[in-house]
Amino acid sequence: MKIIAALWNTLKRPPVHISLGVIIIVSFLAGIIFWGGFNTAMEVTNTEKFCVSCHEMENNVYQELQQTVHWSNRSGVRAICSDCHVPHNWTDKIARKMQASKEVWGAIFGTIDTPEKFEAKRLELAQHEWARFKANGSQECRNCHDYDSMDWSEMSDEARRFMEPAAERGQSCVDCHKGIAHQLPQQMGSVDPLLAGLVREATSVSLDEGETYYSAKSVDLYTDAERTEQAGVLQVATEVNVLETQGESVKLEIAAWRKEKGFGRVLYEDFGQNISSAVLDKDIAQDGAMIETHQSDVVDELTGLPWGQVSVTLWAEKGAYLGNREALWETAGQTYRDACSVCHTEPAPEHFDANTWPAMFSGMVGFTNMSAPTQELVLKYLQMHSSDFVDAAH
Amino acid sequence: MGEANDQGETRSSGKRREWLAFLFVTAVVVPLLTIAVVVGYGFVVWMLQIFVLGPPGHGG
Numbered sequence: 001m002k003i004i005a006a007l008w009n010t011l012k013r014p015p016v017h018i019s020l021g022v023i024i025i026v027s028f029l030a031g032i033i034f035w036g037g038f039n040t041a042m043e044v045t046n047t048e049k050f051c052v053s054c055h056e057m058e059n060n061v062y063q064e065l066q067q068t069v070h071w072s073n074r075s076g077v078r079a080i081c082s083d084c085h086v087p088h089n090w091t092d093k094i095a096r097k098m099q100a101s102k103e104v105w106g107a108i109f110g111t112i113d114t115p116e117k118f119e120a121k122r123l124e125l126a127q128h129e130w131a132r133f134k135a136n137g138s139q140e141c142r143n144c145h146d147y148d149s150m151d152w153s154e155m156s157d158e159a160r161r162f163m164e165p166a167a168e169r170g171q172s173c174v175d176c177h178k179g180i181a182h183q184l185p186q187q188m189g190s191v192d193p194l195l196a197g198l199v200r201e202a203t204s205v206s207l208d209e210g211e212t213y214y215s216a217k218s219v220d221l222y223t224d225a226e227r228t229e230q231a232g233v234l235q236v237a238t239e240v241n242v243l244e245t246q247g248e249s250v251k252l253e254i255a256a257w258r259k260e261k262g263f264g265r266v267l268y269e270d271f272g273q274n275i276s277s278a279v280l281d282k283d284i285a286q287d288g289a290m291i292e293t294h295q296s297d298v299v300d301e302l303t304g305l306p307w308g309q310v311s312v313t314l315w316a317e318k319g320a321y322l323g324n325r326e327a328l329w330e331t332a333g334q335t336y337r338d339a340c341s342v343c344h345t346e347p348a349p350e351h352f353d354a355n356t357w358p359a360m361f362s363g364m365v366g367f368t369n370m371s372a373p374t375q376e377l378v379l380k381y382l383q384m385h386s387s388d389f390v391d392a393a394h
Numbered sequence: 395m396g397e398a399n400d401q402g403e404t405r406s407s408g409k410r411r412e413w414l415a416f417l418f419v420t421a422v423v424v425p426l427l428t429i430a431v432v433v434g435y436g437f438v439v440w441m442l443q444i445f446v447l448g449p450p451g452h453g454g
Contacts, residue, residue: 010415017409018416030420034428091439092450098436135449 045097046082054107057081060118064182077144084140084181085129123185130174138173145173158363162344176343176367184369194331195374201327203319207242207250213321214239216328217373221278221314223290225249231290231314232280236377237328237384238269239277240321243313250318253311254278258285260297260306271307272300273354275383280312290314332374332381339368339378349385357382 015023044050052058062081065071070079087093105111112118133140147167152160162176178184195217202216215238223229225246234240234254241253256267256277265285269275284290295309322328333349340346352360361379370378443449 006411007415007418010411011419015412015416017405017412023416026416027420030424034425038429038432087450089450091435094432094436095439095443095450098433098440132449135451 042093042097045100046086048080048082051081056107056112056118060112060115061182068181070181079144079181083143087136087140088143122183126178126182126185130178133174134172136172137170138175141173141177165344179369194334195377198322198327198331199320202322205319205322207245207318207321209242209244211242212239213242213323214325214328216320216322218376219316219320221252221280221316222249223284223314225251225315227315227317230281231284232265232278234278234316235276235380236373237325237332237380242321245318248318249315250321251313251315253313255309255311257307257309260308264291264308267310267312269384271298271309272302273383273388274358275354275380278312284312328377329381329385332378333385335370335374336378336381339370340364343367349382350387350390352382352386354383354386354388357386 052062070084072078086096110117112121147170150163150167152164155163165171166176174180199216205213207213215234215236218236219234220227220230221232221234223231227249234252238254241255242250243253244251254267254277256269257271257273258264258267263282263285265280265282266276267278267280269277290312292311292313293308294311297306298308299306336349337346349357358379361375361382365375
């Protein structure tokens with residue numbers, strides 16, 4: 001207290017020993033040094049080196065970024081953490097820096113210090129960022145990617161079809177481009193609860209010999225009942241005939257068409273339509289003893305390719321088949337509408353034919369968070385409900 | 395109490411005290427206060443964002 005009182009006594013009177021000029025110059029210099037130091041410190045906390053100095057960032061999100069176009073690309077421009085995650089305007093930037101006190105807390109107490117803990121938190125963390133990007137219209141993306149500077153004529157027709165209306169609405173980039181710099185949360189990718197439910201249901205469906213069933217997921221095919229020699233993979237929602245059951249294995253007959261050009265590895269649902277039912281290993285597909293041919297050299301006029309009608313009999317695991325496809329189609333249709341309507345009005349499945357859908361679908365599916373099994377099912381749903389299968393088609 | 399003592403002080407100790415006070419305030423007190431104000435401002439904005447404003451908006 002005495003020191004403070006003495007200090008106050010000195011400060012409240014005009015200086016006797018220091019000239020006003022010295023005070024002005026020293027204060028001015030101190031101000032410059034302080035302001036410079038302050039900004040330098042701010043900039044240091046905005047560097048990538050600073051961000052990845054904690055292993056939570058270094059081991060997770062930083063590694064993921066390195067797989068993306070924001071890390072390396074043909075133009076050699078790249079984004080660092082703060083480009084996207086720290087607001088550029090001063091007030092929001094300071095608020096974000098203070099918010100980082102939570103991250104300091106997390107680093108000290110190890111909130112996400114293992115990959116498991118990080119994965120468990122990923123969805124929540126991602127949602128915070130998505131909410132922020134939603135509110136500011138993805139401002140940090142647009143600091144570089146400006147709608148006004150986009151040259152539509154340089155874009156592919158497909159990109160333009162979506163980007164132009166988005167620009168008119170001033171749509172937030174992350175509405176469609178989630179997961180562009182880091183992996184999507186597991187919950188959104190690999191586990192589709194509806195589909196998982198059907199796969200579970202299939203485990204309790206009893207199989208009668210001579211009956212027809214449909215695969216609820218893709219299953220491995222084998223030449224033997226012990227399932228040691230793999231022969232190929234049966235795709236989801238494919239019709240199979242159950243011939244025989246033995247222990248945990250089931251003998252399936254798959255009736256299909258295939259192209260008689262190349263190795264004929266891919267089996268298709270129907271003549272002339274690229275709706276895949278199964279993919280066989282090369283030596284199995286070439287093995288006359290394994291494949292029974294019913295019709296041969298049926299030429300598809302459109303492509304000039306000869307097709308053959310075949311059936312193949314192979315072993316697979318039990319408990320992966322459903323009595324009909326209705327529930328699978330319903331799930332697929334729901335997923336299709338949900339995923340696509342996030343960005344645009346989804347075309348009706350019968351808007352395209354079965355052979356147009358694969359290219360359409362693969363062009364767009366990258367914008368969704370469908371897992372590989374879900375993608376396979378949804379594509380098949382679209383093909384099987386395309387104009388080739390619907391009477392009231394365009 | 396300080397004023398009474400001042401009379402008896404030597405010129406050099408007064409000069410020393412003045413310089414100490416001046417440098418202490420310019421180099422320590424004011425920078426700390428400034429940082430505290432900025433930090434406080436940041437916290438207030440952050441709390442406002444959580445409870446009132448929502449996440450920072452577009453041009454808002």
